Amino acid sequence: MFDKILIANRGEIALRVIRACKELGVSTVAVHSEADRESLHVRMADEHVCIGPAASTQSYLNKERIIAAAEITDASAVHPGYGFMAESAEFAEACRASHLVFIGPEPETIESMGNKVKARERMVDAGVPVVPGSDGPVETGPSALAVASEIGYPVIVKAAAGGGGRGMRVARSDAELETGIAMARAEAATAFGSDVVYIERFVERPRHVEIQILGDRLGSVIHLGERDCSIQRRHQKLLEEAPSPAVDDALRAKMGDAAVRGAEAIGYDSAGTVEFLLTPGGEFYFMEMNTRIQVEHPVTECVTGIDLVKEQIRVAAGDRLGFEQADVSVQGHAIECRINAESPRHNFRPAPGRIDLVYFPGGPGIRVDSHIYPGYDVSPHYDSMIAKLVAHGSTRDEAIRRMRRALEELIIEGIPTTAPFHQAVLASAEFSEGRVDTGFIERFEW
Amino acid sequence: MFDKILIANRGEIALRVIRACKELGVSTVAVHSEADRESLHVRMADEHVCIGPAASTQSYLNKERIIAAAEITDASAVHPGYGFMAESAEFAEACRASHLVFIGPEPETIESMGNKVKARERMVDAGVPVVPGSDGPVETGPSALAVASEIGYPVIVKAAAGGGGRGMRVARSDAELETGIAMARAEAATAFGSDVVYIERFVERPRHVEIQILGDRLGSVIHLGERDCSIQRRHQKLLEEAPSPAVDDALRAKMGDAAVRGAEAIGYDSAGTVEFLLTPGGEFYFMEMNTRIQVEHPVTECVTGIDLVKEQIRVAAGDRLGFEQADVSVQGHAIECRINAESPRHNFRPAPGRIDLVYFPGGPGIRVDSHIYPGYDVSPHYDSMIAKLVAHGSTRDEAIRRMRRALEELIIEGIPTTAPFHQAVLASAEFSEGRVDTGFIERFEW
């Protein structure tokens, strides 16, 4: 095991890693910007180094300063958390060059999963289902119609260079497809300077279901079941749960196997997540792989009893995984609500500022991961998430009721938060009956 | 289910019951003394009634006022928590007379288990092992020696009217027994005005291991495994864990069966605890039965995933138990530390006063049950326990490490607490190797 780990992050995830290190008996070094001097991760670490001013580019995103901080404190490994440097192959590479263990997969793995086209290819090779599509650019006319007839309507035309919904057209027939391609190409040319488009099956009302993976450096890969993250707003997850109300044991085994297969194919040797789109009919398609610990990892920890961050650190130190696939079982149900410093009634606009008062809920089945305290200043420089509230119950119904009472107990004064929004979601019939998809929040009125 | 429950208690257990009620969708009424006006249980309940001045006898121990509070708020049931009225057969009877459901067993059951002699007789009848003894007064001379030879040395001579260690003598031979009886009788006569003594086997280095019982009004009784409460000081439990490091599956089944047998024999229909002395050789003897929820119930909740307080309320409302013995399984290991407002370096003397600052630990596997907050005044009128910290891990080792890091995170300023003492216990080789007995704390130097 490492003697000392530097945590190249801030906020709740820095605290989470410090907690894991303390339980492992490993010393910790916090790095922080000038704005985070009074942060809890600074307070709780054994040592701390100021690495720059508030702007992330000059502190948490500055790899030279982070590595220099590891060097002056004699840390032997770096935990990147999520966000910031967590999926920077370059940073992982720089750690390696400085003889620091990057707690995550190899730079090459990060690289290949970071490139969407490459990642899709690797998964196709490994036999992991991907959304059926044209596998390359299409033109108008017979070739496009042939592709569409092969994958089946509805299809979606997407700009190869695109993003943010522009250059996209859904088509449900040959006629719509011809018009759609023409319009998407025109739009793409204007927006991105390239009129190259491709076709994919359009999945209606999909759920976002992801599989937690854990691999070690001796070649073992297992999965820890799924998380359902369908409650999201503009691809920003807000509430996650495990297990998914749309996944039964058979589907869990199938999705888990696919994820393990994909991870094994790329020699994955850390904690990671394979994200899938799940159709209402129970088909699932690879979306992407996140080569890091995720925000929502606590729901998996609650239902499996496995400390993911400690396992991630252990395998980075060369240890064998502490259990096999057969040892993993899912007990009960867990829900996580992300409490963000945002005004949910004003289009979730960020609301940084001083927190006057905090009271966190307690009692059975409640877990809180947070770096805030009364008097804490939520900085406009960073992510607006200020707390993760997790409720674990023996059933989904108990977890929902427990989360509702925990949100009732929660007090945060001084800034608006997403807590009232979560209360509304949890009180909705759609959510309690498990009938949500990734478009739910866009349609949700409260 | 009840519409509204009055909680006839204060502090963390009142909060615990309110949390259970909220999850069940039941309204709550808090009662409080004038000293507890600013308590969290008052704040969190739907309604609250001041029932008297600070002195418990005029508030939390005044059954007329509590019942009047239930009447004016139209509560249909009363939860007594632990302590105060929880084991008052008279109070349970008064609730019944006022058509209020007392959330606990029948008054007759409370009565019979409250009387040590009667309880022992009932358990003997049910085939539950009790400490072998004289079953009545002994005199000096042949009769005492005969009893001793039957139960085997060492034996302890106890004053029938005794308590607090006076009038007690351990004897390891016939000669010691004769002297012991004479001295014990003399001491007892002086101390209690009665020289009647009896003989029991003296259990050396016993552990305190108790079995959690749950029964419903339809006649089902199951057990939820054991808790080990050997870390105690003058019969005051300080740290509890589940499962016990001294109990294996076979012993758990045997002790569980005995406890269920005893509970069935008295028609037990609520949550309760059967306390046993466990000898180093694996023999166990009934000590007493607590006919209420216990302070240390959270460790059982953590390892079984069952919400004991909700089940207790459900069965009081006439519901069937939600599971059978076969459904109960123990997952991982949980430890509870009682954080008391006491000065452990000064003989654990109570240290009431103003709490300036509180920070509770969070993260994986940590549960906090507490009614304090910064600015809270710990009143000298009541119990000194201000928080229960519970750590749940996949193994005993993980639970210990987790509790140690949680205690490191914990901040309570303004008054001394037992937290440093717990750190010392958790760091000791005896505890981490599971080699403790009820005399451990008396011998423990830190």
Next chain:
Amino acid sequence: MKFEEIRRLIDLVERSDVDEVEVTQWFMNRIRVTRRVPRDIVDRPAASLSNPPDLPSLSSPNDRSRTKPSTTAPPQSEPEPDPEPVKTAAEPAPAPSSDRLHTVTSPIVGTFYAAQSPGAEPFAQVGDRVVPSTVLCIVEAMKIMNEIEAESAGTIEARLVENGEPVEFGQPLFTLRLA
């Protein structure tokens, strides 16, 4: 930090006849403001000036209790006319010259009845003169009718509870102007 609150507290202290106000709030945040001691008064005994800070009580956000808002301690009577009575708390200010007033509170928990039976005359009405043994009302608890007597002689200034209303321990029932 709540500068506006501190600013207002300073105002209160400046315009009042108190030396110090200390406010401890729910969950943290203690603010203490101490009056400026006039530097030219040499022999002023500081101790005799110290006096009762009044702290806002914690009031529950989900307060559905029948508790009346607690009234603050009466200010000390001023030696000179002061247009601005001391207001240090967030709660309603007490009535003036409260030293002549006495509040009869409920010694038990139960239901308040103004009269012996539904149609009967109330035991006591505003304006009535009472002596220490006069029955003012009944508080019923567990089917027992408890007569509540005036503890002092005086005139009933106000009845503070409706007939049939539940009352808790210590809840004000009547205000008496002392004789």
Next chain:
Amino acid sequence: MKFEEIRRLIDLVERSDVDEVEVTQWFMNRIRVTRRVPRDIVDRPAASLSNPPDLPSLSSPNDRSRTKPSTTAPPQSEPEPDPEPVKTAAEPAPAPSSDRLHTVTSPIVGTFYAAQSPGAEPFAQVGDRVVPSTVLCIVEAMKIMNEIEAESAGTIEARLVENGEPVEFGQPLFTLRLA
């Protein structure tokens, strides 16, 4: 330490008629601002006036950082008029006439070296005159030697870091007396 908050509190006290404001916040950030006591009042009982500011900053209990411990400003005890305003900060007290002084801080994280190589002369010693391009020291990070230059002209008043000591971003390295 929130200097801006303290500055505003001092303003409040100075402009008001109060002697003391104490604000206690979470994590035990306590700030107490006490009005300056005029020293010419001789017969005032000293005990009742002394209010040495005692301001714990947020310091980690397990602080093994290389940050220097913060020093508390010394309490004032001079019986004579004191030109110094009330000191409320917990940070190192600035040296007198600090407006003529300038602190050179580390722009990067790394290891401080006073000289080019172990045996060599230091780049700069106390008393040396420097100009903006003068190299004062090296901070080594990731095997790269970063020369740190003086940003202003002046005389080196003090070197604040030992040779070979690790330094964090913003850590004071030298004090310059400006020319």
